[in-house]
Amino acid sequence: MATSAEDLRARRQTADKNCDRWFSHAWVPAPERLRRLAESATEEQSDSYGHGGDIEALEREVAELLGKPAAVFMPSGIMAQQSVLRVYADRAGTKRVAVHGQSHLLVHELNTLEEVHQLRIERLTSDSRQPRPDELAAIPGNLAAVTLELPLREPGFLLPTWDELVVFAQACADRGVPLHLDGARLWESTPYLKHSLAEISALATSVYLSFYKGLGGLAGAVLAGPEDVIAESRRWQRRLGGNLFTMLPYAVAAREGLRTALPLMGDLHQRAVEVAMALQNEGYRVVPDPPHTNSFQVHAPRDAEAMDTAAVDRMERTRESICWSWRPSAVPGWSWTELVITPHSLQWPVSEIAKAYGELLRT
Numbered sequence: 001m002a003t004s005a006e007d008l009r010a011r012r013q014t015a016d017k018n019c020d021r022w023f024s025h026a027w028v029p030a031p032e033r034l035r036r037l038a039e040s041a042t043e044e045q046s047d048s049y050g051h052g053g054d055i056e057a058l059e060r061e062v063a064e065l066l067g068k069p070a071a072v073f074m075p076s077g078i079m080a081q082q083s084v085l086r087v088y089a090d091r092a093g094t095k096r097v098a099v100h101g102q103s104h105l106l107v108h109e110l111n112t113l114e115e116v117h118q119l120r121i122e123r124l125t126s127d128s129r130q131p132r133p134d135e136l137a138a139i140p141g142n143l144a145a146v147t148l149e150l151p152l153r154e155p156g157f158l159l160p161t162w163d164e165l166v167v168f169a170q171a172c173a174d175r176g177v178p179l180h181l182d183g184a185r186l187w188e189s190t191p192y193l194k195h196s197l198a199e200i201s202a203l204a205t206s207v208y209l210s211f212y213k214g215l216g217g218l219a220g221a222v223l224a225g226p227e228d229v230i231a232e233s234r235r236w237q238r239r240l241g242g243n244l245f246t247m248l249p250y251a252v253a254a255r256e257g258l259r260t261a262l263p264l265m266g267d268l269h270q271r272a273v274e275v276a277m278a279l280q281n282e283g284y285r286v287v288p289d290p291p292h293t294n295s296f297q298v299h300a301p302r303d304a305e306a307m308d309t310a311a312v313d314r315m316e317r318t319r320e321s322i323c324w325s326w327r328p329s330a331v332p333g334w335s336w337t338e339l340v341i342t343p344h345s346l347q348w349p350v351s352e353i354a355k356a357y358g359e360l361l362r363t
Helices: 004-018 030-040 053-066 077-092 112-117 133-137 162-175 187-193 197-201 227-239 248-260 262-281 304-318 343-347 350-362
Strands: 070-074 096-099 120-123 145-149 179-182 206-210 221-225 285-287 295-300 335-340
Touching: 004 304, 030 248, 053 070, 053 197, 053 206, 053 221, 053 248, 070 077, 070 227, 070 248, 077 096, 077 112, 077 145, 077 179, 077 206, 077 221, 077 227, 112 120, 133 162, 145 162, 162 179, 187 197, 187 262, 221 227, 248 262, 262 285, 262 295, 262 343, 262 350, 295 350, 304 335, 304 350
Parallel strands: 096 120, 096 145, 145 179, 179 206
Antiparallel strands: 070 221, 206 221, 285 295, 295 335
């Protein structure tokens, strides 16, 4: 027999399909989405094994945007970061890479760096904050690379201040170690850091960014850096099976995101700050306060099952989707979820979303 949790998940799936209004990500039928992409394509010729067409156009655009000599499109960020960290390790003659203990590289990738590339992970810290230069200094010996996840998702999409980032980057430079930015959501980080993508990227040797998160693409990532590093990373892309015959849909969607979503990052961050403040007035807590990007954690003074039940009840009644599933908090009786402000979210008045979330605590 199905458990109550399984029943609730089934109800949520059904309710979500029946919704006609979404707060973060609107559901679009696959045929319609593909038709929109077809209208966005600008190159007559398709790419072939990573060359030509929209792929090369995208790589040129991003390299220029980030102020880097070269860039390569890859099917996933996991592949992109494996490739560049392996390049650094082979060059340095050491397998040791410094990483935050809560980074995506360690939490969500099935121990890939160690299992596939035999890299040795040195944890800068596992605290819920960005690492400090003294923690880098405390790791003795040779390092192949240092990574920073900007923003650090697990504890709430946390960023350092600009000054902190500059000091940490200088510490890497003084040590002669490449700094790699794990910047899946770096597009969304510029309003808080108050510097351009090129200025942020200039602090690091290489940088990775995702196309399907803040930019709303289908999938894929870009890795940018020095020409020789990118050339070697392309070889690892091939070895890892990422040199696909064509990546046309992904490239077209990514370029569309650059044109339509990227200019809205300031508005999305501002709306996130406004929504966070309004939710706190309804009895929630947010992390961080205020949000560093367009994404943040929302903590509710009610357990996860009660919050999920209230959310599904509301979806069935209103045909509106306002949140994802809730998870148990470290605080007994509390729960939390992530809230992502997207271009679609700008269509919702702040007062309306605050009222909707308020209903979840009162029903």
